[in-house]
Amino acid sequence: TFEIISKHGDHEQVVFCNDPHVGLKAIIAIHNTSLGPALGGTRMWNYKNEDEALVDVLRLSKGMTYKAAASGLNLGGGKAVIIGDPKTQKSEGLFRAFGQFVNSLNGKYITAEDVGTSVQDMEHIYMETPWVTGIPKDFGGSGDPSPYTAHGVLMGIKASAKEKFGTDSLKGIHIAVQGLGNVGSNLVKYLVEEGAVITVADIDMNRTKSVADKFGAKAVSSDDILFTECDILAPCALGAIVNDQTITKLKTKVIAGGANNVLAEARHGDQLKELGILYAPDYVINAGGLMNVFVELEGYSPERAFEKTKRVYDNILKVYEIAKRDGIGTHTAADRLAEERINTIGRLKQRH
Ligand code: NAD
Numbered sequence: 001t002f003e004i005i006s007k008h009g010d011h012e013q014v015v016f017c018n019d020p021h022v023g024l025k026a027i028i029a030i031h032n033t034s035l036g037p038a039l040g041g042t043r044m045w046n047y048k049n050e051d052e053a054l055v056d057v058l059r060l061s062k063g064m065t066y067k068a069a070a071s072g073l074n075l076g077g078g079k080a081v082i083i084g085d086p087k088t089q090k091s092e093g094l095f096r097a098f099g100q101f102v103n104s105l106n107g108k109y110i111t112a113e114d115v116g117t118s119v120q121d122m123e124h125i126y127m128e129t130p131w132v133t134g135i136p137k138d139f140g141g142s143g144d145p146s147p148y149t150a151h152g153v154l155m156g157i158k159a160s161a162k163e164k165f166g167t168d169s170l171k172g173i174h175i176a177v178q179g180l181g182n183v184g185s186n187l188v189k190y191l192v193e194e195g196a197v198i199t200v201a202d203i204d205m206n207r208t209k210s211v212a213d214k215f216g217a218k219a220v221s222s223d224d225i226l227f228t229e230c231d232i233l234a235p236c237a238l239g240a241i242v243n244d245q246t247i248t249k250l251k252t253k254v255i256a257g258g259a260n261n262v263l264a265e266a267r268h269g270d271q272l273k274e275l276g277i278l279y280a281p282d283y284v285i286n287a288g289g290l291m292n293v294f295v296e297l298e299g300y301s302p303e304r305a306f307e308k309t310k311r312v313y314d315n316i317l318k319v320y321e322i323a324k325r326d327g328i329g330t331h332t333a334a335d336r337l338a339e340e341r342i343n344t345i346g347r348l349k350q351r352h
Pocket residue numbers: 145146147149178179180181182183184201202203204207222236237238239258259260286287289
């Protein structure tokens with residue numbers, strides 16, 4: 001186990017949670033707390049085996065350290081996984097038992113929703129520990145993060161337009177949005193307000209049609225959206241859309257959207273640089289949801305959360321500065337921004 005841990009990063013602590021009475025098998029990974037408590041969601045997934053779950057939680061928790069650090073938040077990176085089928089194996093007891101394990105860490109790890117967990121599950125965790133965000137609004141929580149994620153993405157798109165086209169006005173700029181779920185549909189609404197020209201697609205054709213009709217956007221098929229000739233491509237569906245098959249067929253000048261893991265591999269980021277396509281790194285541009293739960297820790301206010309998502313604009317510009325300074329791809333520059341902040345500010349904090 002220690003071998004697997006050291007292969008996937010220099011994690012501070014990994015906690016195995018076991019409660020056979022409620023069928024709980026979970027792993028909490030705390031990657032780094034130099035900037036603050038480790039925040040990251042709890043994923044419930046039918047992992048093939050325990051090693052697969054361990055690798056996933058190690059990888060995801062490290063990602064959260066970078067996301068929080070590059071976003072200027074005083075948070076570290078953590079994540080949890082519950083091994084089990086989210087469709088059949090959930091119960092109040094399971095999440096309350098898990099909540100007790102979270103509580104035992106005394107705030108060093110703060111949890112939230114993720115794939116396979118819901119607001120209802122967070123409510124059950126909250127019955128055992130205060131160290132949970134994304135709880136329902138009637139409990140003082142922040143509710144659905146996607147409008148905040150989408151607003152952060154809008155800010156990142158504007159910063160990218162500034163970098164590439166010299167102005168952050170989106171008036172008349174052609175933006176292709178892939179995926180019209182929680183993030184994508186909110187983003188389209190904001191883009192319309194900015195006067196952008198929009199093309200949209202979802203694999204759900206009814207959704208594509210209803211969003212296109214509502215906002216006066218052009219609808220295309222989900223096979224064509226990535227290859228639409230446009231100024232900015234905003235991926236808001238699944239990951240790995242920039243891969244060996246797609247990369248040379250892209251007809252955009254900028255990629256800036258809400259989806260996670262946009263690059264199939266890091267080398268595709270280098271290739272985008274060579275092709276002259278500006279890439280807004282996923283974990284920096286889609287941090288609005290994380291900013292929203294961060295505000296929940298301070299005592300939630302929707303207005304302040306909305307204000308905070310405006311920081312994405314400066315964060316993205318900082319990434320572009322580092323990329324130019326060091327002559328590297330923007331995906332590498334994002335990691336460098338995070339590491340520089342952990343090293344300087346993290347060290348300062350240790351003095352106290
Ligand atoms: P969602 O499930 O609500 O929406 C995704 C949409 O994409 C669905 O409508 C789906 O039909 C569509 N889709 C899937 N494959 C497609 C394809 N090939 N072409 C076109 N459309 C396709 O999810 P969401 O919450 O809107 O999240 C979207 C992305 O943003 C994900 O990658 C997610 O990890 C990321 N993200 C979301 C948040 C958030 O606050 N919700 C925060 C950070 C990152």
